[in-house]
Amino acid sequence: MQQVKALVFDVFGTVVDWRSGVARELAGYLSAIGRTDLDPFLLADAWRRRYQPAMEECRSGRRPFTRLDVLHRENLEAMLGDHGVTGCKASDLDALNLAWHKLDPWPDVLLGLHRLKRKYFLAPLSNGNIALLANMAKRARIPWDAILGAEPVQAYKPQPEAYLRTAELLAMQPHEVCLVAAHNGDLRAARAAGLATAFIPRPVEHGAGQTIDLTAEDPWDCVAADFVDLAARLGAG
Amino acid sequence: MQQVKALVFDVFGTVVDWRSGVARELAGYLSAIGRTDLDPFLLADAWRRRYQPAMEECRSGRRPFTRLDVLHRENLEAMLGDHGVTGCKASDLDALNLAWHKLDPWPDVLLGLHRLKRKYFLAPLSNGNIALLANMAKRARIPWDAILGAEPVQAYKPQPEAYLRTAELLAMQPHEVCLVAAHNGDLRAARAAGLATAFIPRPVEHGAGQTIDLTAEDPWDCVAADFVDLAARLGAG
Numbered sequence: 001m002q003q004v005k006a007l008v009f010d011v012f013g014t015v016v017d018w019r020s021g022v023a024r025e026l027a028g029y030l031s032a033i034g035r036t037d038l039d040p041f042l043l044a045d046a047w048r049r050r051y052q053p054a055m056e057e058c059r060s061g062r063r064p065f066t067r068l069d070v071l072h073r074e075n076l077e078a079m080l081g082d083h084g085v086t087g088c089k090a091s092d093l094d095a096l097n098l099a100w101h102k103l104d105p106w107p108d109v110l111l112g113l114h115r116l117k118r119k120y121f122l123a124p125l126s127n128g129n130i131a132l133l134a135n136m137a138k139r140a141r142i143p144w145d146a147i148l149g150a151e152p153v154q155a156y157k158p159q160p161e162a163y164l165r166t167a168e169l170l171a172m173q174p175h176e177v178c179l180v181a182a183h184n185g186d187l188r189a190a191r192a193a194g195l196a197t198a199f200i201p202r203p204v205e206h207g208a209g210q211t212i213d214l215t216a217e218d219p220w221d222c223v224a225a226d227f228v229d230l231a232a233r234l235g236a237g
Numbered sequence: 238m239q240q241v242k243a244l245v246f247d248v249f250g251t252v253v254d255w256r257s258g259v260a261r262e263l264a265g266y267l268s269a270i271g272r273t274d275l276d277p278f279l280l281a282d283a284w285r286r287r288y289q290p291a292m293e294e295c296r297s298g299r300r301p302f303t304r305l306d307v308l309h310r311e312n313l314e315a316m317l318g319d320h321g322v323t324g325c326k327a328s329d330l331d332a333l334n335l336a337w338h339k340l341d342p343w344p345d346v347l348l349g350l351h352r353l354k355r356k357y358f359l360a361p362l363s364n365g366n367i368a369l370l371a372n373m374a375k376r377a378r379i380p381w382d383a384i385l386g387a388e389p390v391q392a393y394k395p396q397p398e399a400y401l402r403t404a405e406l407l408a409m410q411p412h413e414v415c416l417v418a419a420h421n422g423d424l425r426a427a428r429a430a431g432l433a434t435a436f437i438p439r440p441v442e443h444g445a446g447q448t449i450d451l452t453a454e455d456p457w458d459c460v461a462a463d464f465v466d467l468a469a470r471l472g473a474g
Contacts, residue, residue, distance in 0.1 A: 069408065121375065131408040134383035138358065146371035146384040151406070169388070171306065171368040 001178065001221050001234060004196050006170050007116060008125035008148065010157075010181035011133065013205040015124070015142070016103035019044050025099035029092065030085075038083060041207065046082065050075035055127060055156040065154045067129035073097045100128065101135040105142060106202065112227025113143050119236040123148040125166050125179060127156050158189030167195070180230065184217040191218075198222040198230060238415065238458050238471060241433050243407050244353060245362035245385065247394075247418035248370065250442040252361070252379070253340035256281050262336030266329065267322075275320060278444065283319065287312035292364060292393040302391045304366035310334045337365065338372040342379060343439065349464025350380055356473040360385040362403050362416060364393050395426030404432070417467065421454040428455075435459040435467060 012018045019041065026047075027040040054071040057063040076097055080088060116122060124133050126149040134147045150156045153165035167174045174194030181187050182202035191197050197220040203210055216223045224230035231237045249255045256278065263277040263284075291308040294300040313334055317325060353359060361370050363386040371384045387393045390402035404411045411431030418424050419439035428434050434457040440447055453460045461467035468474045 121371070123371075130383055130385075130389070130406050134358070134360075134407075138382045145375045146367055148367075152367070152389045169367050170371075 001196055001198075003176055004120070004178045005172055005176045006121040006123065007178050007180055007198070008123050008166060008195075010179065010183060010186050011124045011126035011128055011136075011149075012100075012103075013202050014180065014182040014200060015109055016105050016136065016140070017205070018048070018100070018103050019205065019207060021103035022047060022099045025096060025102065029096050033085070033088070035085060038085070043079065043083060045206075047072075047075055047079045050079060051127075059156050059159055065150075065156075067151055068100075068127055069097065069129050069132055072100055098135075101132050102139060103136055105140050106226070108226035108228045110141065110143075112229075112231050115228070115231035116234065116236045117143050117145070119234065121145050121170065123166075123170075125149055125157070125162070127162075157186060160189065160193045163190050163193035163195050178221065183213050187220055188218065191220075196221045198224065200224055200226060200230060238433055238435075240413055241357070241415045242409055242413045243358040243360065244415050244417055244435070245360050245403060245432075247416065247420060247423050248361045248363035248365055248373075248386075249337075249340075250439050251417065251419040251437060252346055253342050253373065253377070254442070255285070255337070255340050256442065256444060258340035259284060259336045262333060262339065266333050270322070270325070272322060275322070280316065280320060282443075284309075284312055284316045287316060288364075296393050296396055302387075302393075304388055305337075305364055306334065306366050306369055309337055335372075338369050339376060340373055342377050343463070345463035345465045347378065347380075349466075349468050352465070352468035353471065353473045354380050354382070356471065358382050358407065360403075360407075362386055362394070362399070364399075394423060397426070397430045400427050400430035400432050415458065420450050424457055425455065428457075433458045435461065437461055437463060437467060 009015050022044040023040040026043050030036055030038050030040060054075055058065050076093055113122060123144050123146045126133055128149055129151040130147050133149055137144050148166050148169060150162060152169060153162055155161035164174060167177045175196060178196035178198055179187060179190035180198045182200050187197040187199060199216040199220045201214060203214055222233055224233050246252050259281040260277040263280050267273055267275050267277060291312055295302050313330055350359060360381050360383045363370055365386055366388040367384050370386055374381050385403050385406060387399060389406060390399055392398035401411060404414045412433060415433035415435055416424060416427035417435045419437050424434040424436060436453040436457045438451060440451050459470055461470050
C-alpha cells in the first residue's frame, strides 16, 4: 500500500446501502399506486438481480456499452411486470429509476472519506454512470475528487479494462491505485489487473440473512472494519 | 436561465489564471537550469499558442483524440526548442508539464462557486483532461460536483459534440445546461449547440495589454462581473 496514490471505491454496497434506499423509494411508489401488498425489499432484491445479466449483455459485446441508468430503467419495468405491476406511467417509472441516485452512505463513510482525502486521491470506480454517481455524491455530500467508473472508460467491472483504463485516466500505474470494495469478486478482478486491494465487510448489504462476502476470502493488501478503520490503517486517521 | 440546472465552466482563463501559474512554474525551471535570461511569461504565451493547433489535429480527424496532458507535453518540448532550450531531462519536462495541474483560481472563484453549488450542479467543461482538472480542483479546493470536459466526451471544444455529449452525460437537455466562460467564441459554439450562456470578463488573462474578450460581444443569457456577481444574478447569492 506504500505506493498507492489513489483510492477508488466500489459504490453499491461498499459506499451506500442500496437495498434500504431502493426499498424506501419503491415503498413510496407502491403506496401511491395502492399496492402495499407487495414487499418493497423483495422488489429491491428482484430489481438488483437483473443488474449483472443486463451488464453481461454489454460485456459480451452482444450490446454496445449502455449506461446503467438505461439498464436500470429497463430492469425496473421488467421486474414490476414479473410482480404483476403493469400499466405504470412512464414518467413515474423515470422518477422511480432515480432511486439509485438517492442512496445513503453507510454511517462510517463520510468521516472516513474526509480523513482519507487528506492523503489520497478519491474517486468511485462503480458500474454506475456519471450522472448517477455525481447526483448521489451531491445529495449525500460524498467528497470525491473526481467521478470515475464504467461510463468514462466504457467498460463494466469486472472487465479488466474497467480497472486499467481508470488507472490510465488518473495518469497512474495500476499498482498506484487501490480498489476498496465489500465484494471479494471485484477485488479479485482488480488484483488480476494489477491494482492494490482493500476489503471492508458490509454484512447486511443483502439484509439480515446475508451469506456472501462476510469476510476477506483472499489475502487482500488491507482489510478494515469500515472506512474510519481504513483511514487509521492507512495512516490517514 | 430559469430552466438551467447545471453550470459548466470553461477553466483556463475563466476559472484559473493559467498565464501567471504557468509562468511561475517555468520560472522555477529556468532558474534551475541557469536560463534566467528567458522571460517566463513570454514562454508561457508561446506554450499556450501551440494549444489550439495541437487540438485542431484531433478535431480535424488527422489524429485520434489525444488527452491534453500529452499535447501539452509535446508542445512544451517544441516551445523550449524554439527558444534554444534543448537537452532537457525527460523527467524534468514531465514534472514541468504538471504546471497546468497547479493553477490558481481567480480571487472570486471559490466564494462564487460555493454559493452557486447550493442551487446548481457544477462541473468544468474544459479541454483539460480528467486528471489535470481533478488534480487542479483538489489542490485549489474547487468544489465541482463532477469532472467533465473533453476527455469523457472525446471531443475538443468548440466541436458541437463537446457541448452536446456533456449535456447527455448529465442526463439533461442542452438548454438545461449553461456554459460560463470568459471567451465569446466558446459561448458562440455553446449557444449553437443549444446551451444557455454566461459571460464573465477576465481582462488580464493574457496580461496587461489584453485586447480580446474584454466585453460580451453577443447578447448572452447572463453577463456578470465575476463569479460572486454571477451567483447574485442567478439568485444563489
